[in-house]
Amino acid sequence: MEKTGFRKNLINIEPYVAGEQPKSENIIKLNANENAYPPSPLVQKAISGFDASVLRKYPDFSGEPLKSKLALYYGLKPSQVFVGNGSDDVLAAAFRAFFNSDKPILYPDVTYSFYPVWCDIMRIPYKTIPLKEDLTIDVNDYNTENGGIIFPNPNAPTSIALDKDKIITLLDNNRDVVVVIDETYIDFGGESCIDLLDKYDNLVLTRTFSKSRSLAGMRLGFAMASEELIAYMNAVKDSYNSYPVDAVAIKAGCAAVEDDKYFKDTLNKLVSTRERLADALSDMGFDVADSSANFLFAKHDKYAAKEVFAFLREKGIFVRYFNKPRIDDRLRITVGTDEETDALINALKELI
């Protein structure tokens, strides 16, 4: 049947593909950058003690009191914080709000694979900027006319962080467009740009509870920016959907932010496991990118990534392999617990 008025870009769209979510209990899942550790015990307590009668009413539309808690934690005004259902929801709102120019938005050729999906479905023109040979971003390459810029810091799937002085150069060169920095992995390393929000009213930072705060299943994310830009994001959200963050998630999110000691202890554990795994992989002949995230991006000269991926999968260890130009020689490996990391190292030793 010939369908008219139906957007071709919807028919041809290539949806985002997430890491597999295998059902078996006995597998070691290192393929979606989820946190190896459970959320804070305070989150468990908040959910167990949740008063279901509250659910009779709609939740607060702006995510209060979580929004104010985040503002206090990061030293901002509540009007500088936007709360959404995972940072994917937050990023989609930012794309809709800020990327409306006829000029292309810019992002790295190797980056979070959801960006092109949003560009396609929202009909946003874009241009990808190749990473350098060593997989780093050269900010001078962004010194060209554009309708906005987005990149993760640290970048994914490369795991490499961009120095703040370079980010400042990029911001200075791009004062009249919105620059979105996806700080999904910033808690694991690299330097946040929160303190630049005062100076750059065109800067938007997005964050998530999914990775560093162990709440991927809860769907909580947020953005931080100038009051003006946050107001635009709220306008977009209230125009496209009326899905504020739910009441249980608000409670759980508040509890996660309150338990700062648990948060930092978990980060420290993961960072030290990351360094141990990076060393072990290097010893086995892998080239491992300098990671500031909770995952490693590694390649081996003698063993094809695809084969290592299949070998590990056979052993019940799931890592991520991208069959894409420039990165099909590498594996993205999430940092797990110490036991999971030992199992991974031992499995690899059998092969190598």
Ligand SMILES: *Cc1c(COP(=O)(O)O)cnc(C)c1O
């Ligand atoms: C995981 C991830 C996200 C999305 O996280 P959610 O909050 O779970 O939607 C966004 N950006 C990057 C770079 C990611 O790796």
